[in-house]
Amino acid sequence: MTLDLPLIWAGLIALAVLMYVLLDGFDLGVGILFPFARTPGERDVMMDSIAPVWDGNETWLVLGGGGLFAAFPLAYGVLAPALYLPLILMLLALILRGVAFEFRLHGRKRGKAFWTFAFAFGSLMATIAQGFVLGGFIQGITVSDGRFAGQPFDWLTPYTLLVSAGLVAGYALLGGCWLMWKTQDQLHGDARRWASIAGGATALLLGAVSLATLFVHPRIAHRWGFDQGAFDLAAFLPHLPIPLLGAVGLAIVFIGLAKRSHGWPFLGAALVFLSGYVGLAASFFPSIVPYDIDFRTAANADNALGLMLVGIVILLPAILGYTVWVYWVFRGKVSADAGYH
Amino acid sequence: MDFDAILLARLQFAFTIAFHIIFPSFTIGLASFLAVLEGLWLTSRREVFRNLYLFWIKIFALSFGMGVVSGVVMSYELGTNWAEFSKMASPVIGPLLAFEVLTAFFLEASFLGVMLFGWKKVGPRLHFTATVLVAVGTLISAFWILSANSWMQHPVGYEVIADGTLRATDWLTVIFNPTFPARLAHMALAAFLTTSLVVGAASAWQLLKDRMQPESGMALRMAIGMFAIVAPLQLFAGHVSGENVRAYQPLKLAAIEAYWTTRADQPQSVLGLPDRDARKTHYEVEIPGVGNLIQGAPKDEVLKGLDSWPREDWPVVGLVYWAFRIMVGLGFAMIGLGAWGVILLLRKRVEASPWFLRACVAMGPMGFVAVVAGWIVAEVGRQPYTIYGVLRTADSVSPVGPGQVSASLLAFMVIYAIVFSAGAIYILRLIAKGPAPELEQPPEADGRAPGSPLAAAPAEPEVAP
Numbered sequence: 037m038t039l040d041l042p043l044i045w046a047g048l049i050a051l052a053v054l055m056y057v058l059l060d061g062f063d064l065g066v067g068i069l070f071p072f073a074r075t076p077g078e079r080d081v082m083m084d085s086i087a088p089v090w091d092g093n094e095t096w097l098v099l100g101g102g103g104l105f106a107a108f109p110l111a112y113g114v115l116a117p118a119l120y121l122p123l124i125l126m127l128l129a130l131i132l133r134g135v136a137f138e139f140r141l142h143g144r145k146r147g148k149a150f151w152t153f154a155f156a157f158g159s160l161m162a163t164i165a166q167g168f169v170l171g172g173f174i175q176g177i178t179v180s181d182g183r184f185a186g187q188p189f190d191w192l193t194p195y196t197l198l199v200s201a202g203l204v205a206g207y208a209l210l211g212g213c214w215l216m217w218k219t220q221d222q223l224h225g226d227a228r229r230w231a232s233i234a235g236g237a238t239a240l241l242l243g244a245v246s247l248a249t250l251f252v253h254p255r256i257a258h259r260w261g262f263d264q265g266a267f268d269l270a271a272f273l274p275h276l277p278i279p280l281l282g283a284v285g286l287a288i289v290f291i292g293l294a295k296r297s298h299g300w301p302f303l304g305a306a307l308v309f310l311s312g313y314v315g316l317a318a319s320f321f322p323s324i325v326p327y328d329i330d331f332r333t334a335a336n337a338d339n340a341l342g343l344m345l346v347g348i349v350i351l352l353p354a355i356l357g358y359t360v361w362v363y364w365v366f367r368g369k370v371s372a373d374a375g376y377h
Numbered sequence: 378m379d380f381d382a383i384l385l386a387r388l389q390f391a392f393t394i395a396f397h398i399i400f401p402s403f404t405i406g407l408a409s410f411l412a413v414l415e416g417l418w419l420t421s422r423r424e425v426f427r428n429l430y431l432f433w434i435k436i437f438a439l440s441f442g443m444g445v446v447s448g449v450v451m452s453y454e455l456g457t458n459w460a461e462f463s464k465m466a467s468p469v470i471g472p473l474l475a476f477e478v479l480t481a482f483f484l485e486a487s488f489l490g491v492m493l494f495g496w497k498k499v500g501p502r503l504h505f506t507a508t509v510l511v512a513v514g515t516l517i518s519a520f521w522i523l524s525a526n527s528w529m530q531h532p533v534g535y536e537v538i539a540d541g542t543l544r545a546t547d548w549l550t551v552i553f554n555p556t557f558p559a560r561l562a563h564m565a566l567a568a569f570l571t572t573s574l575v576v577g578a579a580s581a582w583q584l585l586k587d588r589m590q591p592e593s594g595m596a597l598r599m600a601i602g603m604f605a606i607v608a609p610l611q612l613f614a615g616h617v618s619g620e621n622v623r624a625y626q627p628l629k630l631a632a633i634e635a636y637w638t639t640r641a642d643q644p645q646s647v648l649g650l651p652d653r654d655a656r657k658t659h660y661e662v663e664i665p666g667v668g669n670l671i672q673g674a675p676k677d678e679v680l681k682g683l684d685s686w687p688r689e690d691w692p693v694v695g696l697v698y699w700a701f702r703i704m705v706g707l708g709f710a711m712i713g714l715g716a717w718g719v720i721l722l723l724r725k726r727v728e729a730s731p732w733f734l735r736a737c738v739a740m741g742p743m744g745f746v747a748v749v750a751g752w753i754v755a756e757v758g759r760q761p762y763t764i765y766g767v768l769r770t771a772d773s774v775s776p777v778g779p780g781q782v783s784a785s786l787l788a789f790m791v792i793y794a795i796v797f798s799a800g801a802i803y804i805l806r807l808i809a810k811g812p813a814p815e816l817e818q819p820p821e822a823d824g825r826a827p828g829s830p831l832a833a834a835p836a837e838p839e840v841a842p
Binding site: 087088089091092094095097098099101102103104105106107109110112113114115116117120121123124127128130131132134135137138139142143147151182183184185188336337339340343344347348351352355358359362365366 | 438439442443445446447448449450452453454455456457460461463464467468469471472474475476477478479480482483484486487488489490491493494495498499542544545548775776777778780781784785788789792793796799800803806807
């Protein structure tokens with residue numbers, strides 16, 4: 037039996053990006069919600085809820101980028117120049133909000149105010165930039181001779197702005213649900229309100245992005261059964277579970293909110309993201325640089341993929357294991373922990 | 378690709394990586410120092426170790442955060458600015474960088490959370506384990522990145538296949554490149570030196586203000602012990618690295634020593650202003666007859682000069698020449714400081730020597746200067762290639778115009794200037810305050826923010842004897 041190494045690695049990179057979106061998604065979302073907190077004390081609690089885990093969360097982004105470099109160098113070498121400006125914007129924003137975790141504790145009056153702003157602004161800009169990257173990716177990349185051959189601002193269209201708005205709403209939903217889960221009292225009540233507003237916005241924008249994708253990108257519409265006004269039920273049906281999963285996720289969010297559940301809405305929000313993510317994957321597969329390069333063409337040499345597979349088979353379970361352990365160590369409500377106050 | 382875009386992309390990479398290397402070269406050593414302190418505290422239960430741990434972990438948290446975020450940049454910058462290099466190099470060094478993420482980054486990032494915030498959540502032994510794992514993670518990270526770098530300096534264990542791309546033929550040769558062991562030792566020792574100089578300077582600063590501080594006295598003794606041993610070892614590791622340069626990158630050696638002509642019995646250039654266009658060193662101070670000796674080569678062995686290679690293959694000679702002299706000069710200053718410190722230690726007069734304490738303060742930042750200078754020697758000396766002898770820098774660059782690269786370079790400079798100044802101010806403030814515990818500590822009004830790494834620290838070690 038021979039292993040289909042490119043396929044396995046496409047799955048692993050997709051898993052890394054999904055882990056990133058879910059995990060850093062909620063801590064970026066907490067940053068997006070930062071300006072809405074009532075008091076500096078509430079902001080401290082918000083930050084405390086993510087401070088022990090944000091670094092691990094962001095490492096999935098490094099695995100996404102480094103993994104793409106290592107497993108699909110052609111895709112890495114085409115996508116990164118094509119999305120140059122949004123990627124640099126994302127990196128700069130992540131720097132500002134990343135150092136803010138520690139700097140905010142050391143700043144005095146003006147310094148603290150600045151790093152509070154930097155954390156919120158950096159989280160928002162990083163999310164917007166990731167929306168540009170995602171939107172630019174869905175729109176397709178101009179490639180010639182294995183190189184990016186488009187213009188610097190190809191990614192900037194009304195469609196990418198819509199995707200960005202959707203991602204901001206989605207991360208805010210994840211962040212709000214996380215805070216409901218991890219906090220109590222007034223902040224918990226505020227988080228519930230933020231989550232319901234962000235949940236509504238996410239539902240609307242997810243619908244709008246889905247429709248816009250069908251209108252703007254006939255190839256994707258075709259795959260989902262919408263072909264120049266005609267509707268092909270046989271093509272659509274296999275994809276039906278994907279939007280259904282999203283609907284179930286939203287239902288869990290809203291029923292959870294209505295029933296004053298603390299933990300369920302976070303699970304629901306994660307399912308909404310999973311549905312959007314699988315929907316994208318189903319729309320593109322097997323493209324890795326839409327729409328010219330498929331994952332097999334972009335894959336690294338088999339001996340490199342094989343060596344890395346040996347490594348990841350051993351290491352990924354260990355990483356997932358200690359990641360779960362760290363979350364377990366920091367389980368429970370933040371403000372209930374006497375050590376913090 | 379036009380010249381401007383290449384130059385700008387190089388400037389951007391040089392700027393972002395020089396900024397980044399500052400933090401790992403400090404935190405690699407500091408993580409190990411913290412592990413030692415916590416271990417000593419748990420075994421001896423002496424308060425001085427606990428106080429030192431709680432002090433240095435604050436500085437570690439600040440520096441590590443800056444290292445993490447500036448490091449994330451590197452994992453994308455290879456693609457944004459060096460796409461052609463990425464495509465060419467990935468079949469060989471891709472797995473090395475992937476292993477760095479998988480074996481080191483996740484380990485460091487995950488256990489850092491426990492190390493900083495887990496005081497009351499896990500027992501002392503588990504907390505100590507977390508500290509040790511973070512320290513081990515920093516060293517594993519250095520292992521992989523230097524392995525990849527060594528391959529770029531001296532590519533072996535690969536072949537060029539029909540379509541012009543590279544394939545690894547022997548992974549062990551790729552990973553354990555002949556230049557790798559000395560390079561890894563040189564970098565790890567540099568990190569330990571850098572940390573011990575900073576710890577020494579911070580402690581000396583406190584002792585200059587007040588001699589009777591057991592924490593600073595202990596930290597200074599530990600620092601002296603470290604740099605007194607490591608600085609001479611570093612001279613040896615540097616010499617072995619130098620022999621590798623002579624064996625595998627003779628052109629780099631010619632640039633380092635400004636050998637303009639190929640000859641036996643090279644003179645040793647001490648100082649001067651190398652001029653690539655005039656092919657000579659202005660205002661040169663040289664010692665005839667010892668160049669070969671210093672390289673460990675017989676006097677009659679012919680050492681290649683720059684004239685053995687075409688002009689377009691030369692690196693920027695002046696930069697490499699001066700960076701090398703700064704690095705070596707600082708190295709000797711560190712050896713001197715270590716010897717001075719040992720003499721004072723033996724006479725039990727460390728705190729009583731204000732001139733030694735001042736010298737320690739002055740040498741505090743010199744580890745960073747030496748590290749950056751060393752990297753300039755290694756990386757500028759590799760030019761005009763990214764993969765030595767295989768891929769030229771000019772052919773490595775992304776199809777991205779100078780407008781985007783200059784805009785992003787400017788943005789990096791602005792953001793890094795803000796982050797670096799703020800981080801430096803916060804670290805210097807902590808150093809100015811010192812590790813001595815405050816005598817009065819009202820529970821809420823000590824300025825310790827909730828959620829700070831230490832807010833949950835136990836007042837006494839909870840370890841069972």
